[in-house]
Amino acid sequence: MTDEDNVIGFVVGGAYSKGTLVQLQNRVHEEIEVGYCLVAESGRGNYLMIVNDIIADSPNTAITVNMARKPTFTKHLLSDILLTSKLNCIPIACASGDRVDEALTVPDYLSKCKLLTEDAAEAFYGKIDWQKRYPLGTVRPSEYNVPLDVSVMVQNSFGIFGKSGTGKSVLGNLLSAYILLYSKNSVLAGEDIPTTQLIFDMHSEYGLKLKTPSQTILAPGVAQCFPEEFKVYCVDHELVGEIEKEFKRGTLAKEFKIKKEKIEVEDIIALSELLKISGVGALNLQSLKDKLDEIAGNWFEAIINFNDYTNQDLKNMGFDTQTITSLRALSRRLSIFKNLPQFSEADDTCQELLKELENGKNIVVSFGKYGDLEALYMFIVNYISRRLREAYVGKSIGEGVRNRIIIFVEEAHKFLNPGVRESSPLGLIARELRKRGIVLGIIDQTPSQIDENVFGMIWNFFVGATSIERDVDVVTSSLKLTQLFKPLVTSLRRQEFLVYGSALKYPAVVKIVDYNSILKKVREEYERKFKANVNNDNVKRFLEED
Ligand SMILES: Nc1ncnc2c1ncn2[C@@H]1O[C@H](COP(=O)(O)OP(=O)(O)OP(=O)(O)O)[C@@H](O)[C@H]1O
Ligand SMILES: [Mg+2]
Structure with missing residues (x-):
């Protein structure tokens, strides 16, 4: 031609x-x-x-x-x-x-x-080097792969948006794999501090497997591709067995437990909106904590079992009628937490998880069959994030913070909506901790429910198809010529994203690389550089099975 x-x-x-x-x-x-x-x-x-x-x-x-x-x-x-x-x-x-x-x-x-031809595209978007710039996908009609500058992306929060089935979780896994490889590369080259990842894996797609919309297996999640680098904490204890059986990963999968004694009133108050806990209920809990501690050893145990006590017992313990009624109502709202195996008398894995994260291990918290139990998902995300924040407030990169941390969170609007953003641990982290090296990877189907201030903290946008006008409005609001981009968002196909921000030279409509084939390549790069002569048969076997 x-x-x-x-x-x-x-x-x-x-x-x-x-x-x-x-x-x-x-x-x-x-x-x-x-x-x-x-x-x-x-x-x-x-x-x-x-x-x-x-x-x-x-x-x-x-x-x-x-x-x-x-x-x-x-x-x-x-x-x-x-x-x-x-x-x-x-x-x-x-x-x-x-x-x-x-x-x-x-x-x-x-x-x-x-x-657009490949040569012309390269003049605008630059070259892939597998060091900092990794292949994100093709821009039509060329076969040119646009490079995503991961070294820039990890500096700030990013967001993956789009309606169900657009490819958000697949892209989340891909970005996670790139962040892992980038971190290893940059540390080896002495160019950056390590970046570690904390992934809240609601549907077990990072810790176990990605599935197609018809529930057949698409591919291994990022943690399965890099078992040496990830540890999976399983909220569902059956998942531990599943991971061990299938991948022979031994101690790399572990049950996630929360010691009841460690639960703070704030952990429950963070769920006020979801559980419809009134301000009075929350206040009661604060002021009665010590008294409740006396009843059952710890206040959480006492409140979830509050209905086991008769009015007379409670009156004898010094509670007045009004308080009893209010606490009974609260107890009913918290009844979903009764008998859940994650709450333990003795074990608490959160500290261990945070220690490992600080020491550079990538962590996935997979929910297994509990992924659809919204209150538990929110509770655990808030519980871990609150403690992470407490550990990092006051430290900064260079003074005590050895790693950058990226927190991936699906259904992010639950933690970042205008009603809770100012008080939820993730909202606070997004606002306060960027300079201390903690940023968010926000994944969401309904971005219009996220507080608009959060969008000011997102530096890179991966926007999949969405047809709801207010969602289109918010995900394009950080672009110049916003109105012109909107028709692009509504016309995207599955696996296509409008991508813009600091990590891509110019906005582009990108057909994301095929996950299975690129993960094989990422694994090869990883083995070539960091695992010379190591033959991980389990990983090989899995990558070969499509
Ligand atoms: N990069 C990709 N490589 C291969 N397949 C892909 C890719 N992106 C999307 N797909 C296909 O699209 C399907 C849906 O992707 P995914 O599960 O990531 O959607 P989602 O946006 O997370 O949906 P939901 O909001 O319902 O969780 C995948 O199961 C896969 O079949
Ligand atoms: Mg998904």
Whole structure:
């Protein structure tokens, strides 16, 4: 194909705020899709543009064609002259010589437009080096893989959004694998402190397996691909057996336990919204804690079993009628926690988990069959995050903090909605601890439920398809030319994300790399550099089974 064959049209007008208009030439508009990248060659430089609308704008001519008489022949005669089609394109960047800048104008009239080629794409987005820049996926219509600069991504919180089934959890696992490899590489090169990950794995997709929407197995989760680097704490004790049986990972999977004595009133108050605990109920709990401690050894045990005591018993212990009624109501709300095996008299694995995290182990907390028990998921995420925050407030990188920590959290709006953001441990972490090296990997289906202040802390956005208008509004709100990007978000397919932020040079619509094949490559890189001569048969076997 000659260079001229690649020309698909020319610029005929437009406005910076509305986009560039490109008239198609020698092409039927059906060949071009929303999300395609073009390059417009003007005298000033090459403009990278993303198509956000396809316009067939000759209806008056089309209706004059007599469809009874050789319409194909007539169409051929009229094409490009009287039957024209146009593309509306978002100006993204402009390359002139070695310089590439964000586009702040539109290309000149009659600039030739070509479909993006791999070479042209590289001039804008740079090269993959498997050190800092890792392959995120292709930009249509080229096969070029855009590099994601993981060294930049890990510095700040990032967000993965999109409706169910768009590929958020697969992408979460992929980013986690890249962060792991980046951390190993950067420490080896002496370029960065280690980055460790704490992953709250609601549906056991990081600790065990990723599944397709029809519940067949898609691939091993990141922890299974790198058993040397991850430890899985299982909220569901049956998961320990499952992980050990299938992957022979021995002590790397462990049951997660909370000692009842260690539960603070704040841990329950954090669930007020979900459990509809009133302000009075919460206040009662605070003031009566010591008294409740006396009844059953610890206040939590006393409150979840409060209905075992008769009114008379309680009165004898000094509770008045009003307090008894209020505590009974609270006890009913907390009854979901009664008899849960995670609450123990003796063991508490949280301290151990935090110690390991601090020492550089990546941690996955997998919920197994308890993933759908919202109150327990929220309780445990809050419980661990509160203690992590307490351990890190007051420390900063360079003075005591040896690792950067990235906390992945699915259904993040539960912890970051306007009602709780100011008091929830994750909300506080997002606000206070970035400078101390703790950031969030926020994963959510309904970003409009997240407090708007949180979006100011997110530096990289991975936006999957979503059709709810207020969700589209919030996930595009950090872009320039917001309105122009919205049609892109609604038209994304599964596995496609609009990606923008500090870790990608320019916004792009990316078809994310195939998870199975890329994880094999990540594993190979890892083995080549960090596990020379180690033959991990379990991992190999699993990676070979698709
Ligand atoms: N990068 C990818 N490689 C291979 N398959 C993918 C990829 N991304 C998405 N898929 C396919 O899309 C399906 C859905 O992905 P995933 O489970 O990550 O969606 P989700 O957005 O997390 O959905 P939910 O919100 O319901 O949890 C996967 O099971 C897989 O079949
Ligand atoms: Mg998911």
